[in-house]
Amino acid sequence: MNRAENSDSIPIDLILEILEIFSRLTSKSVGRFHCVSKLWRSMLSCPYFKELYLTRSSARPRLLFVVHSVGEEEEEELHFYSSSQPPIPYDKPSLVVAADYHTTFTSELCNYASGLICFRGKGCSEEEAMPMICNPMTGQYAELPKVIMYIPSKAVLGFDPIDKQFKILVEHFPYSSATNRHIILTLGVPKLGWRSDICCPKYYGYLSEGICISGVVYYLHCARYSKGVYEIVCFDVRYEEFKVIEAQCFNHETPTLINYKGKLGGITGxxxxxxxxxxxxxxxxxxGKQEWSEYVYTLPENDDIKLHDFTVAGMTTRGEFVLSMIDTFKPFYVFYFNPEKNALRSVEIQGFRENVSSVKVLVDHVEDFNFFFKRESS
Incomplete structure (x- = not known):
């Protein structure tokens, strides 16, 4: 082995200093340095650097924007942008922030968990899909084995924080019995393939996108349409077990599911x-006990926010609710509401491309290097 390719020839103190410098770069820059040589790839793939980068990234979470539009060839496109979260305290009631553009993929459906995006790619037929997994900040992605997905079929991405594993759960046959309704795929294993050896309780279908919190994926469904009774389907990513719990507290209102300080929350406006x-x-x-608590917050008056013009995107680790506009006409705003201080401020987001049809806002995006993908989007 050439001396330049041998990490044993570099003093450990120097390696740690180099990794300290790399941990301050953007994930896109780190991804490019990862391709420079085997030595750099080895250093940037080591557990120490991954943990160091995750720690620094967790201290500076960002808003991730999934901007949906229709391209020149009438194809659905997803454009990924991000911006820093405004600092505390609230010294200004309104701010203007420029969003950073990252990458674009041709797709229309996506699901998020722990820094990665899963979306449905095109197969050879209308029912066949080629799911893809990507890092929205670097543009790197990987194509997964093809699968049959009918129109009502859904896919959710889950992350097990203990074993550090991502898994994709797909409704293979959405109207079938519990024994063969779902298939699952585990990323990062030697033989990548779909399995059907999981069983779930019977339910009627998704009413919300899946959200992954502390290794459990949650999504909402309607138990009995005539009475409007809601239930929550819980899927433990590590043990691949389902549980269904009642959610009668929602009282005929379809809430947005959010991560509330590591617990599942449902919120309406x-x-x-x-x-x-x-x-x-x-x-x-x-x-286990299915215990719910209810909280009510009244927002201060703000000229930029109107009822039915916003949706709840989530809650930051700092305890702020993040709301975003439903319509995508310029200017586009997100709103931060601090319930403890009863303070509301608006942030205008600039820099999105033209002809946007919708914008999805993901809160507290943290860049992680659990996976390096081989390809990069154009």
Missing amino acids: NLNDSGAIELRMWVLHDV
Whole structure:
């Protein structure tokens, strides 16, 4: 082995200093340096650097924007942007932030977990799909084995924080029995392939996108359409086990599922009797006992926010609710609401491409290097 390719010839103190410098770079820059040589790839793939980068990235989470548009050839496109989260304290009631563009993929459906995006790629037929997994910040991606996905079929991405494994759960036959309804794929294993050896309780279908919290994927469905009774399907990513819990507290309102300080939360927005915008949230404190708590917050008046013009994107680790506009007409705003201080501020996001049809906002995006992919989008 050439001396330049031998990490044993470099003092350990110097290697640590080099990795310290790399940990301050963007993930896209690190991904490019990863391709320079075997030595650099070895250093940047080591567990020490991955943990160091994750620690630094966790201290500076970002907003991730999934911008949906139709391309010149009438194909659905997903464009990924990000921006830093405004600092605390709230010294200004409104800010203007430029979003950084990262990459584009031809697709229309996506699901998020722990820094990665899973979306449905095109297969050879209308029912056949080629799921893909990507790093939205670097543009690197990997194509997964093809699978049959009918129109109602859904796919959710889950992450097991203990074994550090990503898994993709797909409704293979959405109307079939519990024994063969789902298939699952584990990333990072020697033989990549779909398995059907999982069984779930019977339910009627998704009413919400899946959200992964502490190794459990949650999604909402309607138990009995005539009565409007909701239930939550829970899927343990590590043990590949399902559980269904009642959610009658939602009271016929379809909530947005969010991560509330490591617990599942469901939140809705309405006008109260005084005409003010009110956020009503339910938090699942104990899955086994199915214990829920209810919280109600009234938003301060703000000229930029109107009822039905926003949706709840989630909650930051700092305890702020993030709301975003539903319509994509310029200017586009996100709103930060601090319930403890009863403070609301608007942030105008600039830099999105033209002819945008929708914008999905993901809160507290953290860059991770659990996987390096071989390809990069154009």
